[in-house]
Ligand code: FES
């Protein structure tokens with residue numbers, strides 16, 4: 001695709017409508033998505049509870065960049081590019097592991113957890129080890145949630161930390177327990193998942209289990225009265241209730257919304273599935289819904305946290321990693337069981353993957369054309385607007401990105 005064609009597509013964008021086919025299917029536009037969004041913004045990588053001890057690490061690969069996230073001295077969490085400073089081999093091959101020192105498998109250069117080069121065997125005496133530490137990756141923690149940025153100069157993350165931290169704090173994620181993880185690979189464009197998870201137009205017909213738990217999800221009931229009542233109760237418990245709206249110049253969102261009367265958790269029978277989590281004393285916390293584009297979604301109820309990490313692998317393929325966290329003191333079999341804990345989001349998520357795959361298949365049709373969003377899809381329209389703006393910015397500043 002020529003640069004002029006991309007400019008043309010951007011000029012033809014009709015606000016309030018889904019995007020032109022190429023934005024979902026073209027490899028060239030996917031290249032722009034990578035350069036202008038995935039390599040520039042902040043990516044959710046995991047939670048600190050996955051790496052509780054010094055030397056514990058996870059790796060997260062986005063495109064050609066693999067990142068090592070490792071717990072170092074005094075609990076500090078570091079992020080490094082997973083490329084050896086000798087001749088570039090990847091250092092950690094696994095998605096999770098433990099290594100007090102990181103040793104490259106090729107010629108055994110050894111790095112400390114903070115990325116500094118500890119040993120480089122058979123190198124000359126005057127070799128300057130200090131200049132060959134692993135390349136650092138920007139990292140920020142939000143109360144135990146790990147975000148990284150591959151950019152040399154990432155966009156400002158302070159507003160995200162400021163707005164999301166009060167919502168996450170009460171779950172005490174750093175001390176929590178990773179109860180279960182599940183990954184999916186689905187045939188769709190990453191933006192269709194982002195769009196799907198910002199509207200409930202589809203919830204009534206597609207998600208009977210979700211609608212049974214969340215008042216108003218079917219768009220047929222008013223939430224106003226129950227919201228006033230629940231907010232007063234949440235406030236009295238010190239829980240944050242003020243939502244954080246998504247603006248076109250921000251890339252995050254936060255809300256707390258109510259479950260139906262008598263529903264304690266995101267579960268099939270409405271009953272709690274684990275002991276209250278972190279600082280929560282009961283099951284009256286509603287649902288905390290957090291988003292940080294392009295790849296982070298979190299829904300938390302009084303007894304568990306569910307995170308969704310999206311990774312765009314190509315224009316037509318995404319990997320989705322789901323993680324369920326419970327209170328750090330919860331014991332499997334006594335305080336929760338995996339099946340009950342995970343069935344709600346497995347069912348709901350799998351319904352969504354199918355919708356997102358169908359959506360992509362239909363967009364590939366030669367007769368697809370952008371369609372109008374309903375008023376209840378305002379948040380989708382805002383996301384698409386944000387996305388288009390990011391591409392426009394990048395295309396205008398062609399010095400920072402080479403157009404295909
Ligand atoms: S490439 Fe890592 S030690 Fe040679």
Ligand SMILES: [Fe+2]
Pocket residue numbers: 196197202203206207352
């Ligand atoms: Fe959905």
